[in-house]
Amino acid sequence: MATPNHYHTISLGSGEAGRCICWTLSSTLNVPTAVIESTYLCGSCPNIACLPSKNFVYSAEIAHLAKKYTATGLLKGDVKDVNMAAVLARKNEMVKGLTKMHEDIFEKSDTELIMGRGRLIGGGIIEIDLKSGGKRIVTADNIIICTGSRAKVDDTPGLKQAKPMTHIEIMDLHQVPEHLLILGGGYVGLEFAQAFRRFGAKVSVVERGGRILKIEDEDVSDALVEILKGEGVEFFTSFTVSSVTGISGRSVTLTGTRNGTAFELKGTHLLVASGRLPNTEDIGLEAAGVELTSTGHIAVNEYLQTSIPEIFAGGDCAGSPHFTHMGYDDFRIVADFLLNKKPFRSTKSRQVPYTLYTNPELAHVGLSENAARKTGVKYRLAKIPMANFLRTRAMDATHGFAKALVSATDDTVLGFTALGDRAGELLPVVQLAMSAGLPYTSISSLIVTHPTLNEGLVDLFSSVLEGS
Ligand SMILES: Cc1cc2nc3c(=O)[nH]c(=O)nc-3n(C[C@H](O)[C@H](O)[C@H](O)COP(=O)(O)OP(=O)(O)OC[C@H]3O[C@@H](n4cnc5c(N)ncnc54)[C@H](O)[C@@H]3O)c2cc1C
Numbered sequence: 058m059a060t061p062n063h064y065h066t067i068s069l070g071s072g073e074a075g076r077c078i079c080w081t082l083s084s085t086l087n088v089p090t091a092v093i094e095s096t097y098l099c100g101s102c103p104n105i106a107c108l109p110s111k112n113f114v115y116s117a118e119i120a121h122l123a124k125k126y127t128a129t130g131l132l133k134g135d136v137k138d139v140n141m142a143a144v145l146a147r148k149n150e151m152v153k154g155l156t157k158m159h160e161d162i163f164e165k166s167d168t169e170l171i172m173g174r175g176r177l178i179g180g181g182i183i184e185i186d187l188k189s190g191g192k193r194i195v196t197a198d199n200i201i202i203c204t205g206s207r208a209k210v211d212d213t214p215g216l217k218q219a220k221p222m223t224h225i226e227i228m229d230l231h232q233v234p235e236h237l238l239i240l241g242g243g244y245v246g247l248e249f250a251q252a253f254r255r256f257g258a259k260v261s262v263v264e265r266g267g268r269i270l271k272i273e274d275e276d277v278s279d280a281l282v283e284i285l286k287g288e289g290v291e292f293f294t295s296f297t298v299s300s301v302t303g304i305s306g307r308s309v310t311l312t313g314t315r316n317g318t319a320f321e322l323k324g325t326h327l328l329v330a331s332g333r334l335p336n337t338e339d340i341g342l343e344a345a346g347v348e349l350t351s352t353g354h355i356a357v358n359e360y361l362q363t364s365i366p367e368i369f370a371g372g373d374c375a376g377s378p379h380f381t382h383m384g385y386d387d388f389r390i391v392a393d394f395l396l397n398k399k400p401f402r403s404t405k406s407r408q409v410p411y412t413l414y415t416n417p418e419l420a421h422v423g424l425s426e427n428a429a430r431k432t433g434v435k436y437r438l439a440k441i442p443m444a445n446f447l448r449t450r451a452m453d454a455t456h457g458f459a460k461a462l463v464s465a466t467d468d469t470v471l472g473f474t475a476l477g478d479r480a481g482e483l484l485p486v487v488q489l490a491m492s493a494g495l496p497y498t499s500i501s502s503l504i505v506t507h508p509t510l511n512e513g514l515v516d517l518f519s520s521v522l523e524g525s
């Protein structure tokens with residue numbers, strides 16, 4: 058059968074939202090859909106971002122625990138250096154498995170996968186430079202742009218010439234760097250900082266802001282920084298880098314000012330982890346009449362419709378919070394809209410939970426104390442050490458704390474943050490109470506199995522002062 062050139066829906070990019078929309082529409086409406094992908098089957102998350110980085114984080118945890126318990130005498134013998142070849146092999150094996158899983162899904166679905174770089178040329182038409190060579194033209198009633206984002210390497214003199222690593226190259230390093238410099242103390246920077254420190258590198262995090270993770274409350278970011286410092290990660294905040302010399306992998310020097318004083322930092326390797334740029338250039342947005350925001354993201358309404366109603370955008374390129382689970386929610390929003398499932402889901406007032414996968418993890422949902430103060434929301438605070446989550450005592454993982462903000466005017470939960478071992482696993486219970494508008498007592502009165510980590514939530518919410 059000849060390949061159809063017209064589709065009900067096409068996703069430009071195989072990111073989370075786009076591919077899930079195509080799979081869903083094909084299976085529910087029995088309509089032809091296609092996904093165009095230039096490079097990574099099913100996007101960044103399984104290939105070069107979330108899952109491989111968490112695989113690294115876990116390898117680093119194994120190394121850390123082995124060293125820790127050899128030192129205490131629990132393990133006998135000598136733990137030698139980390140074998141990076143084995144770390145890479147474990148990660149690559151997982152990525153291979155995920156690729157196979159996604160290939161199988163495409164195989165079983167009625168969604169066509171077209172490998173090549175696509176470009177809108179207007180009127181619902183996409184031109185594709187096929188990976189296999191040659192061009193192909195396809196058309197669609199609906200298009201979803203899901204092209205993601207890439208690491209930002211800014212124009213600091215010498216930075217690009219230093220050939221710094223991004224999250225992609227660092228996860229292919231065959232040796233532990235002697236001294237890893239990390240530009241940016243955000244999510245990517247902190248997860249890799251701890252992992253590479255645990256692999257045995259000297260690690261220095263350079264942050265231009267006055268503190269690490271500035272959107273977090275000070276008690277949270279300060280506690281995390283102290284834990285990471287305790288493992289030997291160095292932090293240089295308020296560091297404005299004005300130039301970079303050398304080449305990453307050999308020797309590299311960052312020069313600039315720190316609190317107004319000239320400052321220089323030398324290392325052997327450089328990782329840039331200073332934010333993301335949306336992949337919205339060279340995809341024909343102008344030709345298609347799709348407008349951008351001032352930050353270069355695709356401008357969308359609450360149903361993720363662009364300035365052209367039949368063209369949608371989801372995930373990082375549309376400026377959704379840069380998390381895979383938000384991309385997944387973008388899928389549900391567009392799918393409901395296209396399937397006319399009312400009331401339509403939308404991006405308005407949606408929860409944005411997140412977990413930073415340092416060890417301990419930092420998990421958060423809803424209002425922080427800073428945000429509550431800024432917006433004048435009155436709250437009651439409950440805060441307990443992670444040591445009160447008794448399971449942490451069995452795992453020598455008592456560091457950190459959990460806190461919850463409960464409305465001062467009713468008993469609803471406004472926000473939750475935990476800096477603790479496996480803290481991300483605590484989020485859904487609190488999220489459910491929040492999204493259902495349940496009082497905090499719906500959590501404190503639960504019977505929770507002992508000693509799970511979630512049991513600690515009973516203790517946390519029991520410590521909320523009663524009444525308004
Ligand atoms: C190191 C790292 C770790 C992360 N860890 C987490 C985590 O633990 N949890 C979490 O929730 N989030 C995490 N994130 C964020 C998360 O990876 C992103 O928010 C998410 O992958 C974005 O998904 P997306 O669908 O928008 O784009 P992507 O997954 O990037 O998909 C876009 C796809 O479009 C393709 N493409 C681009 N242009 C074209 C074109 N013209 N034609 C055809 N194809 C094209 C790209 O090749 C890509 O495959 C992490 C990010 C990084 C960098």
Ligand SMILES: NC(=O)c1ccc[n+]([C@@H]2O[C@H](COP(=O)([O-])OP(=O)(O)OC[C@H]3O[C@@H](n4cnc5c(N)ncnc54)[C@H](O)[C@@H]3O)[C@@H](O)[C@H]2O)c1
Pocket residue numbers: 211240241242243244245246248263264265266270271296298330331332333378379380411412413414
């Ligand atoms: N666990 C997770 O869910 C996870 C993990 C990794 C990434 N992500 C997502 O990916 C996004 C991007 O991560 P990221 O770490 O690249 O960005 P980020 O926005 O989280 O952090 C970037 C940091 O770099 C600093 N910075 C920027 N330019 C600088 C410069 N020239 N010199 C020094 N510091 C500089 C910023 O002040 C900021 O603190 C995150 O915001 C997050 O949404 C999520």
